[in-house]
Amino acid sequence: MKVSRLGYLSFTSVDLPGWRRFGTGVIGAMDVPGTEGDVRLKIDEHPFRIRVEAGDADRLSGIGWELASRADHDALYERLNGLGLKLRDGDAAGAAKRCVADYFATEDPAGNIIEFYCERTGCGDPFRSPAGVRGFVTGEMGLGHVVVPAAGALEETHDFYRSVLGFGASDDLTIALPIEGVPPMRVLFMHADNPRHHSLALFSKPSPTGIVHLMLELEDVDEVGRCLDRVGAHGLGLMATLGRHCNDNMLSFYVNGPAGVAVEIGCEGLQLDWTRFEPTVSSVADHWGHAYRQLADGP
Ligand SMILES: [Fe+2]
Numbered sequence: 001m002k003v004s005r006l007g008y009l010s011f012t013s014v015d016l017p018g019w020r021r022f023g024t025g026v027i028g029a030m031d032v033p034g035t036e037g038d039v040r041l042k043i044d045e046h047p048f049r050i051r052v053e054a055g056d057a058d059r060l061s062g063i064g065w066e067l068a069s070r071a072d073h074d075a076l077y078e079r080l081n082g083l084g085l086k087l088r089d090g091d092a093a094g095a096a097k098r099c100v101a102d103y104f105a106t107e108d109p110a111g112n113i114i115e116f117y118c119e120r121t122g123c124g125d126p127f128r129s130p131a132g133v134r135g136f137v138t139g140e141m142g143l144g145h146v147v148v149p150a151a152g153a154l155e156e157t158h159d160f161y162r163s164v165l166g167f168g169a170s171d172d173l174t175i176a177l178p179i180e181g182v183p184p185m186r187v188l189f190m191h192a193d194n195p196r197h198h199s200l201a202l203f204s205k206p207s208p209t210g211i212v213h214l215m216l217e218l219e220d221v222d223e224v225g226r227c228l229d230r231v232g233a234h235g236l237g238l239m240a241t242l243g244r245h246c247n248d249n250m251l252s253f254y255v256n257g258p259a260g261v262a263v264e265i266g267c268e269g270l271q272l273d274w275t276r277f278e279p280t281v282s283s284v285a286d287h288w289g290h291a292y293r294q295l296a297d298g299p
Contacts (some may be wrong), residue, residue: 001114002166005142010062012055028131047122058259075196147212197248213262243289
């Protein structure tokens with residue numbers, strides 16, 4: 001049993017209009033109104049990939065992982081239950097919000113909320129970007145990737161994803177910071193059961209929003225450049241300038257999205273055959289670029 005792909009991300013926010021502006025105007029996603037005023041951002045044939053509901057804080061509130069079949073879904077439920085994890089069964093209202101047939105939720109050892117489903121509902125409507133984006137690289141590789149904090153529980157959480165959920169190690173990156181007294185940052189990258197170099201990474205430091213960044217992949221460098229133009233037109237700041245990562249070869253930049261949620265917009269990410277792959281250990285994050293504006297806050 002392996003998790004197939006990243007299906008959706010859920011957030012709470014005090015600034016739904018900000019998410020709507022950012023989602024449509026900068027990312028180029030469609031705003032598909034939710035039943036309770038939620039912001040639902042659609043970037044492909046799925047009903048949406050990002051859902052933001054009103055809340056009293058800006059936080060990542062759930063990471064939706066897709067399983068290949070009902071049998072995998074049920075087997076995972078039993079496995080987690082057997083390990084003594086507290087599982088929350090999804091109800092009909094929750095499933096409707098997420099556009100899944102059903103789901104259950106739990107927390108990883110670092111406290112990140114993770115949800116599992118095997119069937120998305122409401123798929124099939126075409127994506128027509130309000131900003132002229134041709135399309136995002138999703139499909140069998142899922143929505144992109146997400147990096148979450150695992151401060152104080154990095155190894156334990158890494159082991160949980162690999163031994164319990166079937167993720168594979170991709171890269172173990174340690175970056176020394178040129179700041180005296182600040183320990184190195186470590187990022188552990190993992191792949192799900194699809195060719196994307198990583199669907200998930202764990203970060204060694206805390207993040208007040210519960211997320212370090214999310215990544216959406218565009219079709220080519222011109223699409224990335226046009227998105228960079230939209231960032232400028234909206235007067236937004238970059239968290240990291242244009243650059244190319246070493247481990248997944250992604251050409252990307254990082255923009256400060258609503259409420260400090262960083263979004264990486266990239267292209268040309270590696271797609272791998274895992275039967276021929278050896279996990280890497282690295283100490284250099286980038287071939288070039290990606291100048292971080294807040295080094296202590298990480299990649
Ligand atoms: Fe990334």
